[in-house]
Amino acid sequence: GENVEQHPSTLSVQEGDSAVIKCTYSDSASNYFPWYKQELGKGPQLIIDIRSNVGEKKDQRIAVTLNKTAKHFSLHITETQPEDSAVYFCAASIGTGNQFYFGTGTSLTVIP
Amino acid sequence: GAGVSQSPSNKVTEKGKDVELRCDPISGHTALYWYRQSLGQGLEFLIYFQGNSAPDKSGLPSDRFSAERTGGSVSTLTIQRTQQEDSAVYLCASSVQGKQETQYFGPGTRLLVL
Numbered sequence: 327g328e329n330v331e332q333h334p335s336t337l338s339v340q341e342g343d344s345a346v347i348k349c350t351y352s353d354s355a356s357n358y359f360p361w362y363k364q365e366l367g368k369g370p371q372l373i374i375d376i377r378s379n380v381g382e383k384k385d386q387r388i389a390v391t392l393n394k395t396a397k398h399f400s401l402h403i404t405e406t407q408p409e410d411s412a413v414y415f416c417a418a419s420i421g422t423g424n425q426f427y428f429g430t431g432t433s434l435t436v437i438p
Numbered sequence: 439g440a441g442v443s444q445s446p447s448n449k450v451t452e453k454g455k456d457v458e459l460r461c462d463p464i465s466g467h468t469a470l471y472w473y474r475q476s477l478g479q480g481l482e483f484l485i486y487f488q489g490n491s492a493p494d495k496s497g498l499p500s501d502r503f504s505a506e507r508t509g510g511s512v513s514t515l516t517i518q519r520t521q522q523e524d525s526a527v528y529l530c531a532s533s534v535q536g537k538q539e540t541q542y543f544g545p546g547t548r549l550l551v552l
Binding site for chain 2: 330332335357358360362367368369370371372375377415417419421424425426427428429430431
């Protein structure tokens with residue numbers, strides 16, 4: 327089955343700096359890659375997603391890039407703010423299946 | 439409108455007891471997922487319901503785990519003869535039609551097996 331690896335597991339940045347989280351996947355059939363943000367005591371919330379027919383997608387301060395050849399995708403957060411502090415999960419999905427395969431999460435701390 | 443709700447929010451039980459966890463999906467969502475989140479780990483897929491189709495149970499870790507979805511709405515995840523390794527946060531999510539659509543997660547049930 328699909329295997330998703332996520333790095334780093336923890337990340338601290340100064341407010342205003344950029345943060346980058348990287349994920350790799352193993353199954354070339356995966357074609358949908360969502361990113362979730364999980365705040366303490368809450369369930370994950372979708373923040374951005376990308377499908378395999380595009381290489382980059384941007385939404386304000388958040389962007390995701392996808393390299394299908396290398397089988398990796400990344401989340402970029404620019405101009406970080408303290409409220410960006412949370413755990414971020416990447417995931418991969420194969421269109422023919424029901425499952426989403428999640429990375430192990432990155433705990434992001436934005437230092438004011 | 440209301441999001442996905444789960445109950446109880448916290449559950450402490452003794453090893454060997456059975457527990458039931460409840461999920462109320464967003465009204466009108468036909469797809470419902472259960473996940474397990476262990477400390478420091480990602481989300482582990484457990485089971486998927488889509489409309490009236492047979493559920494995808496491929497993620498259930500053992501026959502002690504089962505789930506039902508009554509009337510295409512509320513779902514119950516049951517863990518029989520709980521073990522300490524079952525301690526985790528159990529998350530439920532729903533989406534409009536499943537597959538690669540946005541999943542909306544509930545806040546989870548934190549299960550502690552003593």
